[in-house]
Amino acid sequence: MLIPVTTACIIAAASTFNIDxxxxxxxxxxxxxxxxxxxxxxxxxxxxGPMQINDGVWIDEVANTFFLGDENMARQKLLNDGCFNIKAGAWILRQNIDLSDGNVLEGIGRYHSWTPKHKTRYQSKFMENYNNMMSRNP
Known part of the structure; x- marks a missing residue:
């Protein structure tokens, strides 16, 4: 069963992990x-899923943190439960922000990749999308 992403899911994840x-x-x-x-x-x-969480990098940690090590359950929830996917993505983002000494944009880049060229390209793409969202919803 697919569970959609809702505004409530985003707000709950944001609140839990102290992210806008x-x-x-x-x-x-x-x-x-x-x-x-x-x-x-x-x-x-x-x-x-929605936050495009990489299974090769994160499935072990997600399984151990949220599903008592059950990788199959972790994979299914990340893929099919939009609300859980957002929660896990926010959890990953919070880790990257913390590893970036609280620098949100650096954490956003590291969410995607720690490789400088990929990180910088992602940060630019994110800022373009973020600014477009903000100009539509002042």
């Missing part, structure tokens, strides 16, 4: 994922 909900919405826009869908990367890993 518009930042989460901006990452969702930048990632372009959807509930029940995945993208296959050139290295064979999958990016799952």
């Amino acid at each position: 909900p518009l930042i989460i919405a901006g990452i969702m826009k930048t990632e372009g994922g959807k509930v029940g869908r995945y993208s296959t990367n050139s290295n064979g890993t999958l990016d799952l």
